[in-house]
Amino acid sequence: MIGELFRATLETLYMVSLSTLFSLLMGFGLAVVLIMAAPGGLRPNPGLYRALDAGVNLLRSFPFMILMIALIPVTSFIVGMAIGSTAAIVPLTIAATPFMARLVEGSFLEVNPDVVEAARSFGASDAQIVFRVLLKEALPSIVLNTAVLAIALLGYSAMAGAIGGGGLGAFAYNYGYLRFRTDLMMYAVALLIAIVQAIQTCGNILHRKLR
């Protein structure tokens, strides 16, 4: 039983860490496009901005359960199977990417626009402004937002049990709810609490170091 709890923990960590990584990368990319295309951005493009803005809102409106099921064909196409922890990473990433894009966009918007103007004034290119000014200045805030993302994904991953993703959420549901093993459910919940605490603490420490 403890072996199964251990395996469920590893599955959760596997799903959350990989989907956090992928949605961080894709969300960052999307945020860069949003911030550049926004009115008053580096390359204003109202049409593109409105389309992406609406797309992000649309994806974020879906309940995760529904999105996960709707994405089954996409998942099979990408990872070759529709069930399991690896399969769960696809809907987790797709659900979290627009969320992360908004969080990173918010971090970028906190950067003092005067600093961007100063960089333009000595001839920095758009790419240099994004990676050496915006990213540099926003990094502490992006780190904190990544902790928010990872914790949100931990919550989503509990639902991945529905497509056989396993993990602590599924463990707690299967044993605690279906088999009345309240003790095992408590263990699973305690582990989830510990993981949330660990993610947030890491985020805070890193934020303080970077600031």
Added chain:
Amino acid sequence: MIRVRRLEKHYTPGVPVLRDIDFSIEAGEVFGIVGHSGAGKSTLLRCLNGLETYQGGSIEVMGRQVKDIDGAELKALRRDMGMIFQHFSLMSRKNVFENVAFPLQIWRWPVDRVRARVMELLELVGLTEKKDARVQDLSGGQKQRVGIARALALNPKVLLCDEATSALDPDTTLTILDLLRDINRRLGITMVVVTHQMEVVRRLCGRVLMLNQGRNVALGDVEELFLAPPRGLENFLEQEFTVIPGGTNIRLAFPRDISRQAVITTMARELGVSFSIVGGRLDRYRDDVLGFLIINVAEAELEAVLGYLEKNKLYWKVLS
């Protein structure tokens, strides 16, 4: 160096921000752009290095039409034009050294040359000891020194100053103005100074353009503008003098060659009149001191006094 012809700028068609602006700036000059807030002076400054676009007229900077260039050419123009800002615009996560080094890194200078150049610049602005300090730990004056060092890093030909001392206290303002004046003299760098502080104009600028609601209201030599302010600009140029009622109050201004002569006492002796001195001030200009004096003359002696002032070509004006 810079030639602006019939410049027009608007954000919304029909609502001009700048209208029919004409001026030229020669190499090595310190040129002021003054006006109340909202007059369009910061916008005009940003048109010079292409941070703002314009809709009509032309701006030629170092032989290049700002409107016609983009990409690499525009970046090269900006490399040759440093800029300093009201709120310093330093990067909060870089220390003093890294902030000054940043433009050099953007232009891919090799590491050893960056180091040498940054140390040279920090010495110029007097911040060698602060090189590892965090920007947040600096005073306002020190932050602006970092801004100046950063703006000069790429050896620009022109330095654009956008309200560079407006966020500083009066003492710090003077030290920053002295530093800028010194840089202008030693490096021969052309400066365009946007400000609403008359102190800055007097201490730093040789010529000045005055803007009001996006229009040119005066353009000329600073001393001349202060000695004989064009109609409507008196209050703008100096705080109003408080005058006593009765008699006639005359404001006298003394240019450099007359400043040191005893004009007033000579007049009193030659005309045999008496008058009261009701106000006065000495102002330091770039390299000169200009004097202002208000005298109150009795009606009976007014004609003789005005005749004397006219004959001796003094700058004077009857205050109402």
